[in-house]
Amino acid sequence: MGSAKNELLRVQLRWMKEIDLDCVYELEQKCSPRPWGPMEFADVLMHSNCVGLVVEFRSQIIGYLIYEMHENTLKILNIAVLSEFRRKGVGSQMVARLACFLARNTRQEMTLSVRESNLSAQLFFRSLGFKAVSINRGTEDSEEDSYVMQYRHKSRVLPTEMVLN
Numbered sequence: 001m002g003s004a005k006n007e008l009l010r011v012q013l014r015w016m017k018e019i020d021l022d023c024v025y026e027l028e029q030k031c032s033p034r035p036w037g038p039m040e041f042a043d044v045l046m047h048s049n050c051v052g053l054v055v056e057f058r059s060q061i062i063g064y065l066i067y068e069m070h071e072n073t074l075k076i077l078n079i080a081v082l083s084e085f086r087r088k089g090v091g092s093q094m095v096a097r098l099a100c101f102l103a104r105n106t107r108q109e110m111t112l113s114v115r116e117s118n119l120s121a122q123l124f125f126r127s128l129g130f131k132a133v134s135i136n137r138g139t140e141d142s143e144e145d146s147y148v149m150q151y152r153h154k155s156r157v158l159p160t161e162m163v164l165n
């Protein structure tokens with residue numbers, strides 16, 4: 001899955017650095033219906049169990065993924081791809097990288113929460129083997145319900161042997 005698309009685009013996947021944050025924040029404003037603020041990025045990435053990945057195309061950051069490591073789970077906190085680069089396998093490459101991490105260590109699953117109105121993200125994660133396992137009801141802060149989606153390593157939908165740049 002996705003490797004041919006990756007070659008076509010010549011994308012590079014690497015760890016997010018502090019110097020990337022302005023660019024990532026800018027991308028978030030363009031991509032997300034409810035964008036994180038700059039402090040949210042800084043706060044999250046200060047935690048030692050939170051990690052960011054970025055995808056570059058011709059030295060431009062076109063996508064990113066932020067995840068949190070728990071004892072048995074990798075929790076995806078944020079993922080976005082610039083609209084002109086969507087449907088080219090970029091998002092899948094980032095999630096496939098996490099699947100490689102699952103394969104190499106004791107964690108068995110990835111989870112995330114996706115808003116009820118974000119159908120394209122639900123379809124994206126479903127295409128990668130994620131399943132909706134529960135519903136988080138809206139709160140006073142955010143009235144919208146969201147689905148908790150889960151990927152179990154043993155389902156092996158995503159490749160775990162991928163070699164990326």
Ligand SMILES: CC(C)(COP(=O)(O)OP(=O)(O)OC[C@H]1O[C@@H](n2cnc3c(N)ncnc32)[C@H](O)[C@@H]1OP(=O)(O)O)[C@@H](O)C(=O)NCCC(=O)NCCS
Pocket residue numbers: 031032078079080081082085086087088089090091092093112113114115118119120121123124125127
């Ligand atoms: C969700 C997102 C990261 C997907 O990134 P992407 O690079 O476009 O995803 P891919 O190209 O790897 O898509 C893989 C598959 O997912 C499914 N998919 C992705 N976007 C879809 C859409 N809008 N509608 C239907 N299916 C979709 C398709 O099956 C697709 O394969 P195909 O293109 O061969 O049909 C991107 O749409 C995005 O940035 N959205 C805005 C931010 C967001 O909503 N983040 C999620 C928060 S939970």
